[in-house]
Amino acid sequence: MTTPLLSLTDVACTRGGLRILEGVTFDLLAGEALILRGPNGSGKTTLLRTIAGLQPPESGTIAAEPECIAYAAHADGIKSTLSVAENLEFWAGLFGTASIDEALAAFDLAALRSRRAQSLSAGQKRRLGLARLLVTGRRIWALDEPTVSLDQSAVSLFAERVRRHLDDGGAALVATHIDLGLDARTLDVSEFKPARVATGAFDESFL
Amino acid sequence: MIGLLKRDVMLAMRAGGGFGLALAFFLIVVVLVPFGVGPEREVLARIAPGVLWLGALLACLLSLDRLFATDYEDGSLDLLATAPVPLEGVVLTKALAHWITTGLPLTIVAPLLGALLNLPGEAAGALVLTLLVGTPALSVLGAFGAALTVGLKRGGLLLSLLVLPLYVPTLIFGADAVRRASDGLTATTPMLLLGLITLGTVAIVPFAAAGALRVNLR
Numbered sequence: 552m553t554t555p556l557l558s559l560t561d562v563a564c565t566r567g568g569l570r571i572l573e574g575v576t577f578d579l580l581a582g583e584a585l586i587l588r589g590p591n592g593s594g595k596t597t598l599l600r601t602i603a604g605l606q607p608p609e610s611g612t613i614a615a616e617p618e619c620i621a622y623a624a625h626a627d628g629i630k631s632t633l634s635v636a637e638n639l640e641f642w643a644g645l646f647g648t649a650s651i652d653e654a655l656a657a658f659d660l661a662a663l664r665s666r667r668a669q670s671l672s673a674g675q676k677r678r679l680g681l682a683r684l685l686v687t688g689r690r691i692w693a694l695d696e697p698t699v700s701l702d703q704s705a706v707s708l709f710a711e712r713v714r715r716h717l718d719d720g721g722a723a724l725v726a727t728h729i730d731l732g733l734d735a736r737t738l739d740v741s742e743f744k745p746a747r748v749a750t751g752a753f754d755e756s757f758l
Numbered sequence: 759m760i761g762l763l764k765r766d767v768m769l770a771m772r773a774g775g776g777f778g779l780a781l782a783f784f785l786i787v788v789v790l791v792p793f794g795v796g797p798e799r800e801v802l803a804r805i806a807p808g809v810l811w812l813g814a815l816l817a818c819l820l821s822l823d824r825l826f827a828t829d830y831e832d833g834s835l836d837l838l839a840t841a842p843v844p845l846e847g848v849v850l851t852k853a854l855a856h857w858i859t860t861g862l863p864l865t866i867v868a869p870l871l872g873a874l875l876n877l878p879g880e881a882a883g884a885l886v887l888t889l890l891v892g893t894p895a896l897s898v899l900g901a902f903g904a905a906l907t908v909g910l911k912r913g914g915l916l917l918s919l920l921v922l923p924l925y926v927p928t929l930i931f932g933a934d935a936v937r938r939a940s941d942g943l944t945a946t947t948p949m950l951l952l953g954l955i956t957l958g959t960v961a962i963v964p965f966a967a968a969g970a971l972r973v974n975l976r
Binding site for chain 2: 622
């Protein structure tokens with residue numbers, strides 16, 4: 552329990568060649584959730600993509616077990632011509648988990664399982680995207696605005712799922728603007744905004 | 759990996775997947791050539807190997823820009839990159855799915871279309887064989903081009919410019935082997951070179967394509 556699942560030390564991230572975060576340091580323990588907050592453009596998504604391994608940090612270290620992070624982005628990665636079950640079965644097969652029934656039930660999708668994804672509503676698509684997290688079987692969830700287009704009951708369904716995931720020894724890293732009712736620490740990303748360096752200002756005045 | 763292959767083939771077969779696109783294009787090109795060139799049978803027989811190979815090559819090119827672009831747009835590519843499969847394997851699998859939905863059907867209908875161009879019967883076998891050996895290289899090289907241009911809107915033109923020069927050796931040896939066979943010569947040397955290009959491409963290019971994808975996902 553004492554060794555953190557995920558540990559960031561003095562991490563700096565860039566987006567579009569511009570350094571937007573530096574000195575990010577935190578530990579994430581098993582059973583713990585961390586809420587990332589900050590205004591638009593403050594680097595929440597960039598930080599999550601860096602942690603998920605989609606881009607390397609500019610400096611600093613990210614220590615985690617290999618392949619233990621499940622990333623959920625703004626886009627859900629749903630193929631509109633496949634059915635709900637086919638979409639989920641594909642990801643389950645890729646991550647080597649057997650059953651999709653529990654994930655379908657968890658997000659109230661069982662009745663929609665043979666429906667084509669193109670005829671789902673935005674909220675139903677989001678629920679399908681979140682159900683994918685359950686079939687990954689990974690311990691750390693890195694979630695980018697998971698509650699967009701979810702209604703009130705779906706949000707509480709999701710919060711309940713996250714709580715259960717934490718109870719099972721998982722951890723979650725959630726960038727969100729709403730209150731999920733989770734017992735979680737909050738990290739304000741805008742604290743890590745780098746002080747304006749001379750070259751940055753120079754570039755900007757030219758552009 | 760097999761799941762990914764199944765998904766990609768299924769997506770191509772379903773509505774809007776573009777399964778018939780390459781096939782229809784190939785058919786149209788080959789049917790139209792005699793109208794453009796004239797009905798002299800000797801002329802048609804002489805140009806048949808080149809026309810058939812060129813048609814197959816352009817048909818392959820037609821569906822390449824969607825190879826990674828659809829997955830990039832709906833976010834699947836991000837998720838695939840974080841899934842427990844190597845990105846090189848993803849590239850190879852998607853190239854294989856592309857080949858199954860374009861290269862393989864082209865290979866199967868090519869002898870029928872060869873008859874339209876008065877290709878000698880004894881060259882039909884060589885045509886099928888060269889397409890079977892050569893088209894996988896087209897799909898894998900195309901996957902590299904698609905990986906390079908994945909983040910671009912309307913990257914199709916750039917993709918064609920990048921990929922066509924890489925297709926030239928395959929085109930030369932493929933068409934040459936068919937030409938030799940239709941002239942009654944042995945086609946062993948161009949066949950071997952064609953196979954060599956395909957094997958080398960399949961072995962090396964997925965690494966380059968995966969590298970390009972990683973850069974584009976940043």
